[in-house]
Amino acid sequence: MIDDVNRTAGRSYGQFCALARALDVVGDRWNLLIVRELLAGPMRFNELKSSLAGAASNLLTDRLRDLEGNGVIERQLGDVGVRYALTSWGTELREAMEALGRWGAPLVMKGRHGDVFRARWLVPALPGLLRGATASPPVELGFEVEGSLVALRIDEDGPRAEIQPDERPSTVLSADPETVVGLAAGALTIEDAVAAGRPQGDVDVLRRAFPPGRRWPSPRPWAG
Amino acid sequence: MIDDVNRTAGRSYGQFCALARALDVVGDRWNLLIVRELLAGPMRFNELKSSLAGAASNLLTDRLRDLEGNGVIERQLGDVGVRYALTSWGTELREAMEALGRWGAPLVMKGRHGDVFRARWLVPALPGLLRGATASPPVELGFEVEGSLVALRIDEDGPRAEIQPDERPSTVLSADPETVVGLAAGALTIEDAVAAGRPQGDVDVLRRAFPPGRRWPSPRPWAG
DNA sequence: CCGCATCCTCATGGATACTG
DNA sequence: CAGTATCCATGAGGATGCGG
Numbered sequence: 001m002i003d004d005v006n007r008t009a010g011r012s013y014g015q016f017c018a019l020a021r022a023l024d025v026v027g028d029r030w031n032l033l034i035v036r037e038l039l040a041g042p043m044r045f046n047e048l049k050s051s052l053a054g055a056a057s058n059l060l061t062d063r064l065r066d067l068e069g070n071g072v073i074e075r076q077l078g079d080v081g082v083r084y085a086l087t088s089w090g091t092e093l094r095e096a097m098e099a100l101g102r103w104g105a106p107l108v109m110k111g112r113h114g115d116v117f118r119a120r121w122l123v124p125a126l127p128g129l130l131r132g133a134t135a136s137p138p139v140e141l142g143f144e145v146e147g148s149l150v151a152l153r154i155d156e157d158g159p160r161a162e163i164q165p166d167e168r169p170s171t172v173l174s175a176d177p178e179t180v181v182g183l184a185a186g187a188l189t190i191e192d193a194v195a196a197g198r199p200q201g202d203v204d205v206l207r208r209a210f211p212p213g214r215r216w217p218s219p220r221p222w223a224g
Numbered sequence: 225m226i227d228d229v230n231r232t233a234g235r236s237y238g239q240f241c242a243l244a245r246a247l248d249v250v251g252d253r254w255n256l257l258i259v260r261e262l263l264a265g266p267m268r269f270n271e272l273k274s275s276l277a278g279a280a281s282n283l284l285t286d287r288l289r290d291l292e293g294n295g296v297i298e299r300q301l302g303d304v305g306v307r308y309a310l311t312s313w314g315t316e317l318r319e320a321m322e323a324l325g326r327w328g329a330p331l332v333m334k335g336r337h338g339d340v341f342r343a344r345w346l347v348p349a350l351p352g353l354l355r356g357a358t359a360s361p362p363v364e365l366g367f368e369v370e371g372s373l374v375a376l377r378i379d380e381d382g383p384r385a386e387i388q389p390d391e392r393p394s395t396v397l398s399a400d401p402e403t404v405v406g407l408a409a410g411a412l413t414i415e416d417a418v419a420a421g422r423p424q425g426d427v428d429v430l431r432r433a434f435p436p437g438r439r440w441p442s443p444r445p446w447a448g
Numbered sequence: 449c450c451g452c453a454t455c456c457t458c459a460t461g462g463a464t465a466c467t468g
Numbered sequence: 469c470a471g472t473a474t475c476c477a478t479g480a481g482g483a484t485g486c487g488g
Contacts, residue, residue, distance in 0.1 A: 009460085011480080014278060016339040016401055018349055018409060019260055019321055022328025027377060029251070029461075036243055045470050053284075056462050061471060089330075096242055096323035101478065103320055106247025115240040124241055155253060177240055235461090235478095253480075269451050279479050285452060305450065 025070045026093065030037075030055050030063050032100075035086065037091050038073060040123035042085035051118055098128030101115050105129055111186040117177040120163050121147035122184070126152055126157040130183045134158060139209045141201075142169040143180050154209055170202030184211060249294045250317065254279050256289050256324075259310065259317050262297060264347035264387050266309035275342055322352030329353055333411040341401040343372035344387050346408070350376055352381040353408045354433075356383060363433045365406050365425075366393040378433055396426030407434060 013020040026032055037043055037051055043062075049057055064084060067073045072090035076083040086093075101124065122143065138155035142165070149172070151165035173180075175197030180189040182217065188196075190210035194203055235408055237244040252329065254276065262274055273284055288308060291297045296314040300307040310317075325348065330372075362379035366389070375389035375398070401422030406412040409432055412420075414434040418427055 013257065014339050015257075015345070016332065016336045016341040016405060017260075017324040017345045018328040018332045018405075019345075020328075021256060021331035022324045023256060024329070025331065027251075027253070027256070031236065032247060032251070033239075033244060036241075054462085055463085057471065058473080059461065062331070082452095082471095092327055096320055096327055099247045099320035099323045101242040103316055104242040104244075104249070107244045107245035107249065108240060112240045115238050117240040121239070121241045121243075129242070181240060181242075212485090214463095270449085273451095278481080280483090282454080283480065286479095383462065 012126065015118065015217045016210055025072065026067075028063065028066070030059065031067060032093075032097060034063055034067065035072065036088060036097060036121065036124055038084060038086045038090070039097070040120045042076065043084040044081060044083060048084065053116060077090060094124065097124060099132060101125055101130065105185040108181050112181075114150075117146065117181075119143075119145045119150050119177075122150045123163050125163045125181075126150070128160045129186070130154070130159040132158070136206060139205055140171070141150050141205050141209055142172040144172055144174040145177055145180050152209065154182045166222075169183050169201070171199075172202075173206060174198040174200065176193040225433065227411075247436075249296065250291075250342040252287065252290070254283065255291060256317075256321060258287055258291065259296065259314060260321060260348055262308060262310045262314070263318060263349070264344045266307040268299060268305060268307060272308065275344065277340060304444065321348060322355060325349055325352045326355065329409040332405050336402055336405075341370065341400075343367075343369045343374050346374045346404065347385045349386050349405075349409050350374070353410070354383040356382070357433075359420070359432060363392045363429055364395070365429050365433055367405050368396055368398040369401055376433065378424045393425070395423075395427075395429040397430060398422040398424065431435050 001180075008202065012024045015021075019030065026035065033052055033055075037048055043051070045060070048064075049055070049060055052060065055063075058091045064073065064075075067090070068075060071087055072093070073086050074085050076085055122145070133154055134156050135154040136156050138153055140151070140153050143151065149164055151162045151169055153160050173221065175183075175193060179188065179193050179196045183190065183193040189212060190206050193210075194206060199206065230302055238250045239245075252261065257276055257279075258272065261272055267275070269284070269288075272288075273279070276284065279287075288297065288299075291314070292299060295311055296317070297308055298311050300309055302373040346369070357378055358380050360380050361375055364375065364377045366373050368373045368374075373388055373392060375386045375393055377384050377386075397417065399407075399417060403412065403417050403420045407414065407417040413436060414430050417434075418430060423430065
């Protein structure tokens with residue numbers, strides 16, 4: 001408790017550059033993963049802690065304070081306790097994070113190597129990886145992964161996802177994380193995913209959401 | 225030299241998620257700033273070192289090795305020595321970095337507080353902040369900042385920038401970093417920038433590149 | 449000069465335990 | 469539930485050395 005002043009966010013790069021300033025705010029370890037969690041909705045401290053296994057509670061506290069002080073997240077004091085939520089400015093990180101996720105998609109194609117998984121992470125990931133997809137009339141479907149349901153809706157405005165929706169879509173694909181992530185990343189076709197999972201409802205709805213022919217924009221030398 | 229094996233890139237988040245995997249590769253401190261430097265063209269080690277003042281040389285070496293091992297950058301052994309350049313996959317980070325820069329733009333609007341500046345940083349920043357702008361016929365202009373010339377071309381495909389172009393555009397605005405960065409970030413109008421700088425050539429060319437009415441997509445609570 | 453490698457110091461991150 | 473307190477390992481940052 002010696003000096004808690006000037007505890008903003010680690011060390012600044014000291015550069016007059018928008019990217020460097022952004023990294024001063026969200027570049028520290030765990031910060032963008034906290035934002036990813038909150039992109040699916042507000043969370044309690046212990047929810048964050050359990051979802052971000054590996055982050056110590058003190059570190060999580062530090063990061064939440066930093067992000068709050070910088071206007072990225074806010075503490076909501078409800079009658080049930082403290083909830084953390086993105087501010088409107090924090091929500092605008094979605095575009096950058098979706099772009100980073102698309103860039104990293106080839107890395108998840110190389111398989112899961114004992115990594116942990118949370119269905120909540122699909123909420124920003126699915127729309128990000130399906131960026132540009134539109135459908136009219138809209139397509140509504142769901143993925144059931146490890147007991148959690150993620151709803152995906154594609155309409156004229158593009159794709160959106162939601163965790164634990166109020167009503168269950170009539171078409172749901174139950175599958176394991178490898179299948180759903182691989183499908184979203186383009187490593188699997190919808191036929192692969194349907195074969196590997198347990199489809200419920202109209203398989204043609206799934207085919208509309210994941211038409212064939214999606215390809216990586218450029219070859220990946222290390223993909224072998 | 226005890227154990228140099230498994231020195232990939234710091235500590236992995238251990239999450240089966242494209243964003244987390246991406247951050248495993250480029251999330252370490254300085255990594256994205258190295259990529260930003262190389263987005264403007266290949267660089268020598270000492271160029272990187274001087275442009276990224278504050279990064280120790282050993283750390284820079286570590287990061288360059290990591291990025292090379294992960295396929296983001298490559299070492300080019302020319303007759304003049306070693307040059308570092310982005311791979312094609314590394315170049316694809318541009319979209320994510322432009323998005324992060326747009327998100328961080330409000331932070332540079334709050335002014336330069338003794339931060340260092342390099343004209344090279346404008347090369348990814350200007351197109352990122354002008355994203356979506358098109359012009360036909362194309363607009364070509366330049367900014368002269370601290371002795372360096374940055375050319376900006378906007379055509380039907382959008383904006384592109386280049387450091388130290390082969391030929392000097394006929395319209396060039398000489399100004400200080402605050403003016404150019406503020407203009408790009410939307411904090412200044414082109415009239416402000418022209419008044420603060422020394423325009424050479426056709427001011428209407430500048431007006432075409434920076435039409436009035438650019439606004440932030442949402443209010444910034446902390447902007448005061 | 450260029451391209452690092454070594455050494456040292458201290459701030460930061462991470463794990464465990466504990467408390468209001 | 470929501471954090472503190474404490475301790476330790478690691479990584480960042482600065483200075484310097486050194487072969488080519």
